[in-house]
Every structure is written in C-alpha cells, then in structure tokens.
Amino acid sequence: MERNTVTLFETIVTLLENKKYATLRDILSTMNPFDIAVIFEDIQDEKTAVLFRLLPKELAAEAFVEMEEETQQLLIHSFSDTELKEVIDELYVDDAVDLIEEMPANVVKRILRQADPDVRKQINEILKYPEDSAGSIMTTEFVKLRPKMTAEEAIKRIRRTGIDKETIYTCYVSDEHSTLIGIVTIKSLLLAEDDETIENLMETNVISVNTLDDQENVVQVFNKYNFLAVPVVDKENRLVGIITVDDAIDVMEEEATEDIQKVAAITPTTDKPYDKLSVLEIYKSRIPWLLILMISATFTGMIISSFEASLAASIVLTAFIPMLMGTGGNSGSQSSVTIIRSLSLGEIEFKDVFRVIFKESRVALLCGVTLSCANFVKMLLVDRMLLHNEEVTIMIALVVSLTIIATVFFAKIVGCVLPMVLAKIGFDPAVVASPFITTIMDALSLFVYFTIATSILHI
Amino acid sequence: MERNTVTLFETIVTLLENKKYATLRDILSTMNPFDIAVIFEDIQDEKTAVLFRLLPKELAAEAFVEMEEETQQLLIHSFSDTELKEVIDELYVDDAVDLIEEMPANVVKRILRQADPDVRKQINEILKYPEDSAGSIMTTEFVKLRPKMTAEEAIKRIRRTGIDKETIYTCYVSDEHSTLIGIVTIKSLLLAEDDETIENLMETNVISVNTLDDQENVVQVFNKYNFLAVPVVDKENRLVGIITVDDAIDVMEEEATEDIQKVAAITPTTDKPYDKLSVLEIYKSRIPWLLILMISATFTGMIISSFEASLAASIVLTAFIPMLMGTGGNSGSQSSVTIIRSLSLGEIEFKDVFRVIFKESRVALLCGVTLSCANFVKMLLVDRMLLHNEEVTIMIALVVSLTIIATVFFAKIVGCVLPMVLAKIGFDPAVVASPFITTIMDALSLFVYFTIATSILHI
Numbered sequence: 035m036e037r038n039t040v041t042l043f044e045t046i047v048t049l050l051e052n053k054k055y056a057t058l059r060d061i062l063s064t065m066n067p068f069d070i071a072v073i074f075e076d077i078q079d080e081k082t083a084v085l086f087r088l089l090p091k092e093l094a095a096e097a098f099v100e101m102e103e104e105t106q107q108l109l110i111h112s113f114s115d116t117e118l119k120e121v122i123d124e125l126y127v128d129d130a131v132d133l134i135e136e137m138p139a140n141v142v143k144r145i146l147r148q149a150d151p152d153v154r155k156q157i158n159e160i161l162k163y164p165e166d167s168a169g170s171i172m173t174t175e176f177v178k179l180r181p182k183m184t185a186e187e188a189i190k191r192i193r194r195t196g197i198d199k200e201t202i203y204t205c206y207v208s209d210e211h212s213t214l215i216g217i218v219t220i221k222s223l224l225l226a227e228d229d230e231t232i233e234n235l236m237e238t239n240v241i242s243v244n245t246l247d248d249q250e251n252v253v254q255v256f257n258k259y260n261f262l263a264v265p266v267v268d269k270e271n272r273l274v275g276i277i278t279v280d281d282a283i284d285v286m287e288e289e290a291t292e293d294i295q296k297v298a299a300i301t302p303t304t305d306k307p308y309d310k311l312s313v314l315e316i317y318k319s320r321i322p323w324l325l326i327l328m329i330s331a332t333f334t335g336m337i338i339s340s341f342e343a344s345l346a347a348s349i350v351l352t353a354f355i356p357m358l359m360g361t362g363g364n365s366g367s368q369s370s371v372t373i374i375r376s377l378s379l380g381e382i383e384f385k386d387v388f389r390v391i392f393k394e395s396r397v398a399l400l401c402g403v404t405l406s407c408a409n410f411v412k413m414l415l416v417d418r419m420l421l422h423n424e425e426v427t428i429m430i431a432l433v434v435s436l437t438i439i440a441t442v443f444f445a446k447i448v449g450c451v452l453p454m455v456l457a458k459i460g461f462d463p464a465v466v467a468s469p470f471i472t473t474i475m476d477a478l479s480l481f482v483y484f485t486i487a488t489s490i491l492h493i
Numbered sequence: 494m495e496r497n498t499v500t501l502f503e504t505i506v507t508l509l510e511n512k513k514y515a516t517l518r519d520i521l522s523t524m525n526p527f528d529i530a531v532i533f534e535d536i537q538d539e540k541t542a543v544l545f546r547l548l549p550k551e552l553a554a555e556a557f558v559e560m561e562e563e564t565q566q567l568l569i570h571s572f573s574d575t576e577l578k579e580v581i582d583e584l585y586v587d588d589a590v591d592l593i594e595e596m597p598a599n600v601v602k603r604i605l606r607q608a609d610p611d612v613r614k615q616i617n618e619i620l621k622y623p624e625d626s627a628g629s630i631m632t633t634e635f636v637k638l639r640p641k642m643t644a645e646e647a648i649k650r651i652r653r654t655g656i657d658k659e660t661i662y663t664c665y666v667s668d669e670h671s672t673l674i675g676i677v678t679i680k681s682l683l684l685a686e687d688d689e690t691i692e693n694l695m696e697t698n699v700i701s702v703n704t705l706d707d708q709e710n711v712v713q714v715f716n717k718y719n720f721l722a723v724p725v726v727d728k729e730n731r732l733v734g735i736i737t738v739d740d741a742i743d744v745m746e747e748e749a750t751e752d753i754q755k756v757a758a759i760t761p762t763t764d765k766p767y768d769k770l771s772v773l774e775i776y777k778s779r780i781p782w783l784l785i786l787m788i789s790a791t792f793t794g795m796i797i798s799s800f801e802a803s804l805a806a807s808i809v810l811t812a813f814i815p816m817l818m819g820t821g822g823n824s825g826s827q828s829s830v831t832i833i834r835s836l837s838l839g840e841i842e843f844k845d846v847f848r849v850i851f852k853e854s855r856v857a858l859l860c861g862v863t864l865s866c867a868n869f870v871k872m873l874l875v876d877r878m879l880l881h882n883e884e885v886t887i888m889i890a891l892v893v894s895l896t897i898i899a900t901v902f903f904a905k906i907v908g909c910v911l912p913m914v915l916a917k918i919g920f921d922p923a924v925v926a927s928p929f930i931t932t933i934m935d936a937l938s939l940f941v942y943f944t945i946a947t948s949i950l951h952i
Contacts, residue, residue, distance in 0.1 A: 064697065064698040065698060066698065066700060066718055068717045068718055189683070192683060193683050193684055196680060196683065196684060202680050202683070203662050203679075203680075203721075220662075220679065220683075221655065221661050221662075224648070224651060224652050224655065224661070224679075225652055225655060238523065239523040239524060239525065241525065256742065257742065257746060258527045259525055259526075259527050260739035260742075262662075262721060262738070279721070279738055279742075280719035282742075283715065283716065283719075283738075283741075283742065283745070286742070286745055286746070286749075287716060287745070287749075287838070290745075290746075290749035290752075290753075291834055291838075293749075293753060294749075294752060294753055294756060294830055294833075294834050295830065295831070295834070297753060297756055297757065297830070298756065298823075298826045298827050298829075298830035298831070299823055299826070299827060300827050300830070300831065307835065307838070307840040308831060308832075308835040308840050308841055309835075309840060309841055309845065309848070313852060313855045313856055313859070314859075316831075316852070316856045317856050317859045317860060320824075320827050320856070320860060321859070321860055321863055321864075323823070323827075324820065324823055324824060324827075324860055324864055324901075325863070325864065325867060327819060327820070327823055328816060328819070328820050328864055328867070328868060328897075329867075329871065331815055331816035331819050331820070332816070332871070332875065332876075334815040334816065334819075335812040335813060335815065335816060335876075336812075336880070338811055338812040338814075338815070339809075339812045339882060342808055342809075342811070342812075345808060345811060346805070346808050349801055349804060349805050349808075350798075350801075352797055352801070352804060352811055352814075353794040353795075353797040353798045353801075354794060355797075355811075355814060355815070356790055356793040356794065356797070356814070356818060356935050356939070357787060357790035357791070357793065357794060359815060359818070360786060360787070360790050360793075360931065360932070360935065361783065361786070361787050361790070363931075364757075364758055364782070364783055364786055365779075365783060367757045367758065368757050368758060368759050368779050368782075368783075370757075371753055371754065371756070371757035371759070372754070372757070372759065372767060372775075373767070375750055375753050375754070376766065376767040376768075379746070379750075379766070381766040381767050381768060382767055382768055386768065389768070390767075393772060393775070396772045397772050397775045397776050397779070400772070400773075400776045400780070401776060401779060401780055401783055404780055404784070405780075405783055405784065405787055408784060408787070408788075409787060412788065412791070416791065417791075417794075421795070423798060438787075442783075472819065472822075473819070476815050476819065480815070
C-alpha cells in the first residue's frame with residue numbers, strides 16, 4: 035500500500051506539471067480522503083490550490099478535514115469567499131469546530147462569516163463546551179424520528195434528509211419536548227414490516243452521555259457497548275447531539291498516547307505527529323519534568339550525604355546503590371502503571387483500595403523474597419567468588435538482600451496507593467506515575483538501605 | 494449510571510430469590526448485553542443457569558459473549574446439549590472463535606459437536622490463522638452483493654438475509670471468482686434510485702487487509718479511514734471475511750495496554766482485567782523483568798567498584814549518583830517512549846532514522862544545557878551556601894554539570910536509535926523501552942561521571 039502511494043504521487047506530480055487536469059480529476063475521484071490528504075502534504079505549496087479545485091465538492095471537503103493544519107491554512111488563504119463557503123457547507127459541524135479550534139483568529143473570523151447562519155449558530159454552541167467534554171466532540175447532525183411514525187415513513191425521511199447526516203445507521207427518537215425517548219437502528223427499520231410504528235421498534239433503555247461528561251467516559255461507553263454512535267443529552271435530558279465511533283477512536287488513541295507520554299514524564303501538549311513537532315515544541319514538553327525530577331533528586335543526595343561517614347567506613351555499599359534504586363523504581367512503576375491503566379479503563383475504583391493493597395502486598399512479598407534470594411546467591415557466587423571482590427561478605431549480602439524485601443514491599447504499596455488517592459482527590463494519576471514514584475522510591479530505598487546497614491554492620 | 498446498576502442488582506437478586514421469573518424476564522429484556530453480563534459476574538454460582546434461561550435467545554447469546562471466562566464455563570457446564578446448540582447458533586462466528594480459544598479442550602469439543610456443520614467449518618477456518626493476524630479476528634458473516642443487482646434487489650436481499658450478519662451497513666461486491674471488486678454502503682443504497690445497479694453505486698477503490706496481516710495494521714487502517722468495517726482478502730484477493738469497528742476497538746485498547754505495560758517492564762500475558770488476575774498471575778508477569786533488571790545492574794555495580802579508589806578520595810561524588818542516573822534514565826525514556834508510540838501509530842519508519850537522530854540531538858543539547866546550568870547554580874546556591882556542604886566546590890559542581898550534558902545527549906540518542914533498530918530487525922521495540930534504556934544509561938552515566946571526575950579532579 036505504501037509503495038502504491040509513492041508511485042501514484044509521482045504520476046500526480048507529473049500530470050500536474052503537464053496540466054492534465056481531466057486525467058487528474060479522474061484519478062483523484064477514485065481515491066480515499068485520507069490518501070488524497072497525504073498527497074497534499076507532499077506537493078509544492080503553489081500547486082495545492084490548483085489540485086484542490088480539481089476535487090469533486092464532497093470529496094474536497096472530506097480530504098480537507100484529513101489535512102495538516104499548515105496545508106489547511108494555505109488552502110484557506112488561496113480560497114475565494116465563494117470557494118470557502120462551498121467547503122464549509124460540505125463539512126460536518128463537528129469537523130468545522132475542530133478546524134476553527136486550530137486556526138488563527140483572523141482565519142476563524144473569515145470562516146464564520148462564510149458559514150450559513152444556522153451552521154454558525156451550531157458551531158458557536160459546540161464551541162461553548164469545555165475542552166475534552168462530550169459536548170465539544172459531538173456533532174449536531176443526526177436523524178431524528180418521532181414515535182408515531184411508521185417504519186416506511188421513517189425510511190422515506192432518512193432517504194430525503196440522510197445525505198447531510200453524519201450517520202444514518204442509528205436514528206434517535208424524541209418527544210415534543212426534545213427529550214430523548216428511544217433509539218432505532220436502520221437495521222431494525224429495514225427488517226421490520228412497513229407499517230410497524232417507531233414506538234414499537236425503538237429501544238427505550240438508551241445509554242446516553244451528558245454534554246459535560248469527560249471524553250474519557252465517552253470512550254468507556256463505546257468500549258462497553260460496541261455502539262456505532264452514542265447520543266449526547268443536556269441536563270434536562272434533551273437530545274442535543276451524537277458522538278460517532280470514528281471520533282471516539284480518535285479520542286481513544288489520543289488518551290492512550292497521553293497516558294504513555296505521562297508515564298515517561300512528558301507533558302502532552304499537542305496532538306501533532308512526531309515529525310510535525312518542532313525541536314522547540316519537543317523541548318518544551320520535556321524540560322519541565324526533567325528539571326523537577328533533577329531538583330527532587332536533591333533529597334536522595336541529602337540522604338547519602340547524611341550517611342557519608344558510614345559509606346566511607348564501608349565503601350563497598352556504594353556499589354549496590356544503583357541496583358537497589360533500580361529495583362525499587364521498577365517495582366513501583368509496575369504497580370502504578372497497572373493501577374493507572376485499570377483506573378482509566380474503569381476496571382477498578384477508589385472503593386477497591388483495600389482489596390488492591392491486599393493483592394499488591396502479596397505480590398510484593400512474593401517478588402521481594404524471590405529477588406532477595408536471587409540477589410543473596412548472586413552476590414556470594416558472582417561478586418565474591420567469581421569476581422573475587424573480598425569486600426562482599428555474607429553480612430553485606432544480607433544487608434542488601436533484606437533491603438530488597440523492604441524496598442519492593444514499600445514500592446508496590448506506594449505504587450498502588452498513590453495513583454488511587456490522586457485520582458480520588460481529582461488529580462490525573464498518570465502524571466505522577468513512574469518518575470515521581472521513582473523519586474520517592476529512590477529516597478525511601480536509600481534510607482532503608484543505610485538504616486539496615488548501620489544497625490547490622492554497626493558502622 | 495454506576496449507582497443504577499447497583500440498586501438494580503439488588504432488585505434482581507431479591508426477585509430471583511422469590512422466584513418472580515416473569516418480572517425478571519421483563520426487566521432483563523430491556524437491558525444491554527454488557528450490563529446483563531456484569532450482573533452475572535456478581536450473582537451466586539448456582540443461580541446463574543436459572544437467570545440465563547430467562548433471557549430471550551438473541552440477548553442471551555449477546556450477554557454470554559460479554560461475560561468473563563469463568564462464568565461462561567460455569568454456564569456451559571449447566572447447559573443441556575440443546576441449550577448449548579441454541580447459544581452457539583446465535584453467536585457470530587468471530588465471537589464463537591473467541592470463546593473456543595478461551596475454553597479448555599473438553600469444553601471446546603462439546604461446543605464444536607453442537608455447532609452446525611457449516612458454522613463448524615467456518616470456525617475451523619478462522620482458528621487456522623495465526624494469533625494476532627487479521628484472519629484470526631475477522632467474521633465470515635457479511636452481506637455479499639453481485640455487481641448486476643439493482644439497488645432495490647440489494648435492499649430486498651439485505652432485508653431477507655441481514656438478520657444473521659454482523660453488519661449490514663457496508664455490503665461487499667464480488668465477482669464470480671469471489672474476488673472483491675467493490676463496496677457499497679447501505680446509505681448509498683437507500684439514497685439511490687431503485688433501478689440503479691450496484692456496479693454504478695459501488696466504490697471500486699477498496700481498501701482491504703490480508704488474512705495474514707498483523708492486527709496492528711488493521712487498527713491503523715481504521716485510524717486512517719474512519720471505516721465501520723474493513724474487508725479481509727486472501728492471497729488471491731478473494732473476499733473471505735470482514736473485521737468490524739467494535740473488534741478493532743478491542744484490539745486498540747489491548748495494544749495500548751500492552752504498550753503501557755511493556756514501558757513499565759511487565760510481560761503482557763492475558764487480557765483479563767486487574768481484579769480478575771490472581772496474585773500468582775500478577776507475580777509471573779512481573780518477576781522475570783525485575784530479575785533481569787536486577788542482575789543487569791551488576792554492571793553498574795562493577796563500574797562503581799572499579800572507581801572505588803576515586804570515590805573514597807572524594808566521597809561527596811556519591812551524593813550525586815542518584816540524580817545523574819535518574820536524569821539519564823528519564824531523558825532516555827522520554828525519547829524512547831515518544832519514538833515507540835510514533836512507530837506504532839505509523840508516524841515514522843526506519844528510513845527516518847537520521848532525521849530523528851538530528852532532531853533528538855538538538856533537543857538533547859537544549860535539554861542538557863538547561864539542566865546543566867540549573868544544576869550548577871543549584872549546587873552552589875543550595876548545596877554549598879544553604880546546606881553548608883563545604884565539600885561541594887566549584888570544581889565538583891563543574892564535574893557534575895558537564896556529566897549532565899554528556900549523559901542527556903547519550904540518553905536521547907540511545908533512546909531514539911535503539912527502538913528504531915529493534916523494530917527494523919523484527920523485535921518489539923516496546924519491550925526494551927524504559928527499563929532497558931535505564932539500565933544502559935545507568936552504566937553509561939556512571940562511566941562518564943567517573944571519567945570526567947578523575948580527569949578534572951586528578952583523583
């Protein structure tokens with residue numbers, strides 16, 4: 035597929051240079067919006083407008099939605115007002131909102147001026163909802179049916195009005211107050227008798243989301259129920275929009291990427307792909323965490339300094355600091371990341387905290403004892419006998435091995451409790467994941483290490 | 494929504510105890526398969542079969558698919574052969590395959606014995622495909638149309654046969670050799686004139702996946718093209734099945750969870766939710782990595798041992814080991830996780846490696862210099878002046894600050910190159926992410942630290 039895109043691209047460039055517009059139009063008409071958008075990213079800037087004008091209207095709008103911000107801006111600048119109006123008219127309302135959120139103020143003004151008054155009103159409604167809320171990602175274009183209609187009438191209505199709707203596969207039934215009372219799929223309409231009423235065909239136990247719900251909740255609904263679209267209602271249970279599965283998928287990928295970034299101590303800033311991010315943008319998303327984590331390591335430094343005398347007396351202890359800190363950090367990350375993912379998939383809640391602690395503490399004991407024994411054997415066999423490090427005595431091996439048990443235990447408990455508590459009090463648990471737990475564990479494991487060492491070795 | 498489920502659950506338990514089966518049947522009939530499955534997880538084992546028999550046939554099968562493995566097994570054991578056959582007949586083929594993959598051998602035998610010969614054949618076909626391939630997650634139930642049909646005939650055909658198909662929203666057009674030649678959506682069928690032929694209505698530039706494609710590629714197709722289903726073809730381009738968007742979503746969540754787990758050094762084993770995993774299962778998924786990482790820390794220990802004399806001469810150097818190792822590890826993870834995610838979303842490929850290195854090295858220099866300056870100031874102001882640590886001299890601050898620049902630079906380069914190279918030679922880059930890069934960086938940063946220290950401080 036990749037290879038095809040490349041050769042096709044060269045053909046298109048040649049045809050464009052030779053002004054073979056009719057041929058180009060034929061080729062483009064057979065292509066998918068996404069693949070067309072890819073081509074627009076790679077052709078020369080001054081050719082984009084020419085190529086865009088060759089696209090059939092609907093396809094042009096669909097491809098436009100898939101393009102990168104820069105290309106969209108470039109095209110909008112080259113559009114006449116009439117052309118801009120044509121594109122805006124073809125866009126689904128939620129795509130128009132996405133576009134407006136990305137464009138600079140002067141372009142936004144021009145877009146809104148060209149939009150139909152009705153569309154402009156809908157766009158402004160959606161723009162009012164907070165970022166990442168269900169309202170902000172919904173579309174207001176869906177098929178509305180009345181309970182007294184027959185299946186035949188409903189199908190007729192869909193055939194008449196469906197062309198402008200984002201999905202016709204699920205239709206929404208509302209009463210005279212716009213209250214959502216049921217949904218009916220086109221599958222059940224098609225499979226029903228012509229004179230069956232919507233009232234009898236519709237599902238009345240409808241799952242919906244609220245306009246102010248977080249988009250993560252929306253994703254959880256799609257995960258649970260395998261819907262193609264979910265209705266969005268306001269506080270009075272009035273139907274105001276729908277969210278389709280393709281938009282839910284975008285949110286899913288965005289949230290997963292954000293979770294992964296946070297685990298690695300990166301501030302999620304934009305949804306741009308890596309190769310579109312500038313060096314400065316990457317720098318800005320990474321440096322705050324590196325600075326915070328570097329400064330917070332001062333505490334570990336202070337702990338080491340305060341035990342400096344003991345360390346000087348038994349310098350061999352230094353050699354095991356990296357291993358102990360690493361083991362503590364890794365054990366803690368395993369727990370915290372597992373818990374964070376379970377929280378965000380809705381598998382566990384705060385009320386499960388004691389069950390989670392009980393489970394993690396048993397896992398911690400098993401892991402701790404295994405690692406401790408392996409380490410004891412390793413230190414005596416490898417470090418002492420194989421590498422002839424005479425400083426590694428049985429007592430030293432004992433100190434290190436006992437520290438491992440304590441460290442792994444604390445790490446797993448901190449790793450599971452911290453994210454749950456943070457989520458409970460309204461923080462994003464993913465932000466504090468690995469790196470912070472690593473910092474806490476670094477300090478904790480050093481403290482445990484030196485305490486055990488001074489009491490057992492009497493230094 | 495959560496609260497509703499709880500109270501409803503209590504009502505259902507009471508009704509079940511009082512044997513109010515008619516009322517129960519009415520309640521269950523209005524519910525979603527997922528919510529019914531949740532109830533089955535929580536009721537007493539001996540009541541499950543009674544409750545299940547109250548469900549209407551189709552809903553029973555849909556709820557059965559959503560249940561946990563243990564509950565499914567429990568139910569199958571309580572089924573008569575006729576009951577089992579009824580459930581299997583109602584299942585979509587891909588769900589039947591999922592079920593069979595999870596059940597023990599004796600249950601599988603019983604299921605296959607009860608399945609229709611035709612269904613059994615389809616199940617066996619799908620079972621032949623390798624795990625995580627497109628073939629293994631597809632269904633063989635879809636609407637097939639012929640190019641010469643009219644829109645009216647097609648709609649009639651869908652109304653006649655559609656009830657057993659997993660989706661009727663996209664229909665697939667094949668010629669006499671079963672070669673996939675086009676797709677047509679029900680939307681375009683409904684909006685077309687009655688006597689329009691399928692040939693004229695269908696899209697001929699069809700995106701499809703191959704039976705042997707990895708399921709990650711399937712997810713990328715859904716991400717790009719906003720499809721509700723994608724056709725699966727064999728090597729001869731014959732249409733053998735389809736994958737629907739709900740199954741793609743499951744794969745998406747599974748892959749994202751796996752990526753997050755691997756970043757935290759956890760072996761992804763099962764797709765069970767956290768609260769269904771036993772302590773031993775969790776232990777097994779975590780201990781191998783903890784052991785490997787603990788043992789690999791031997792190298793860092795060896796580096797420290799070999800510079801023990803220098804350390805003893807300037808013991809204050811020890812206090813900055815945790816900070817240096819942490820900064821190196823964090824810098825490396827940031828790069829590796831970003832690259833791993835971009836690779837798995839298809840944003841970058843191996844051919845981009847030099848562009849990526851160039852970008853990362855500029856980011857690394859910016860980060861390194863910032864951190865280095867901040868550290869220099871911090872060591873002199875905080876450690877020396879505020880905490881009165883007289884051992885922290887300007888030369889020591891210089892050694893630590895220079896080490897930071899070098900460490901951050903190496904960390905970012907290793908962090909971006911390693912995942913790309915591993916992906917190129919066919920390994921899973923996520924497996925080696927943070928923890929391994931942390932281990933490599935621990936060793937590297939210590940080596941750089943002591944080398945700079947011995948040459949500047951002449952110890």
